[in-house]
Amino acid sequence: MNVIKMNNLTKYYGKNTGVENVNLSVSKGDIFGFIGPNGAGKSTTIRMLLQLTYPTSGSVELFGLPLHKERPSLRRKIGSLSSEVHYYKEMTGKQILQFTAKSHGLSLQETPVYEYAERFQFDMNKKVKSFSLGNRKKLGILQGLLHEPELLILDEPTSGLDPLMQQSFFQLLNELNHHGVTIFFSTHVLSEVEKLCNRVAFIKSGKLLETSHMTEVKGMNERVIEVTFTEPGDKRKKFGLADIDPYAAFTQGVHYITVRGRLHEALQRIVQYPITDISIHKPTLEQLFMQHYDQKESDGDSR
Numbered sequence: 001m002n003v004i005k006m007n008n009l010t011k012y013y014g015k016n017t018g019v020e021n022v023n024l025s026v027s028k029g030d031i032f033g034f035i036g037p038n039g040a041g042k043s044t045t046i047r048m049l050l051q052l053t054y055p056t057s058g059s060v061e062l063f064g065l066p067l068h069k070e071r072p073s074l075r076r077k078i079g080s081l082s083s084e085v086h087y088y089k090e091m092t093g094k095q096i097l098q099f100t101a102k103s104h105g106l107s108l109q110e111t112p113v114y115e116y117a118e119r120f121q122f123d124m125n126k127k128v129k130s131f132s133l134g135n136r137k138k139l140g141i142l143q144g145l146l147h148e149p150e151l152l153i154l155d156e157p158t159s160g161l162d163p164l165m166q167q168s169f170f171q172l173l174n175e176l177n178h179h180g181v182t183i184f185f186s187t188h189v190l191s192e193v194e195k196l197c198n199r200v201a202f203i204k205s206g207k208l209l210e211t212s213h214m215t216e217v218k219g220m221n222e223r224v225i226e227v228t229f230t231e232p233g234d235k236r237k238k239f240g241l242a243d244i245d246p247y248a249a250f251t252q253g254v255h256y257i258t259v260r261g262r263l264h265e266a267l268q269r270i271v272q273y274p275i276t277d278i279s280i281h282k283p284t285l286e287q288l289f290m291q292h293y294d295q296k297e298s299d300g301d302s303r
């Protein structure tokens with residue numbers, strides 16, 4: 001079942017393009033990472049899902065219902081975090097959370113908010129005016145989660161959180177997902193997307209480049225060997241590295257060789273020569289992502 005469905009979703013801000021013809025579906029149970037550089041159109045898309053702005057053309061369906069009017073029954077099912085959150089500075093975190101709980105017909109005691117606050121080391125008794133950026137973010141997250149929604153739509157939820165808190169937050173998302181919560185979030189933390197998400201979409205300049213299952217992201221099965229030979233200098237030709245990878249690179253004493261399958265054969269060839277240092281790793285999502293952008297852009301250029 002599609003929990004989110006975008007049909008040719010388009011938003012123009014005057015002459016500026018926000019997003020253009022975005023077609024994307026999120027299924028029940030997905031943890032879906034929405035990735036793109038600054039200005040790609042992530043917030044614009046999320047703002048349309050949350051009805052904070054309206055499409056120029058195209059449409060959105062949530063839980064199979066078209067989103068063109070206020071639907072209180074849907075609001076109860078959705079937890080959200082938009083990129084910019086503003087509060088009355090004189091209120092305490094707890095007062096704001098009570099207000100949010102009440103808007104869902106709940107008292108704070110009926111919600112998991114105390115447990116979450118403890119996990120995030122969040123002191124809800126302080127006034128918002130004393131909050132750091134990270135604490136404001138935590139408050140926004142608690143507001144989005146407290147009514148135990150079925151779907152979370154989160155815009156850059158981890159920006160402003162320190163690495164430890166990011167980890168706690170992703171851990172919580174994982175637990176919620178195991179209990180059936182569908183999650184759609186935008187982020188720049190690609191390593192976390194790699195660990196957490198089952199599906200990803202790449203967006204740039206308002207256009208969706210690709211939607212993919214995490215295991216099918218092109219290049220995920222490649223391995224990068226970084227090797228420094230004891231003999232100094234560029235050894236790509238002399239040691240036959242170009243036979244393993246015609247695009248092998250050499251920078252500041254290190255050879256970078258990308259291997260697709262047959263790792264043992266590549267290593268057998270490399271270890272014939274004295275080595276000072278070697279490491280083997282998966283390409284990061286970031287590297288794949290950048291390759292992907294470059295490729296699409298050069299494809300576009302050649303048209």
Ligand SMILES: Nc1ncnc2c1ncn2[C@@H]1O[C@H](COP(=O)(O)OP(=O)(O)OP(=O)(O)O)[C@@H](O)[C@H]1O
Nearest residue numbers: 013016017018036037038039040041042043044045
């Ligand atoms: N209110 C607005 N008025 C005019 N242009 C806008 C407005 N909001 C967004 N845009 C433009 O729409 C495009 C998409 O912006 P958007 O904020 O959706 O990107 P983003 O992927 O969320 O970026 P970031 O990662 O920097 O938050 C950008 O070119 C941006 O300048």
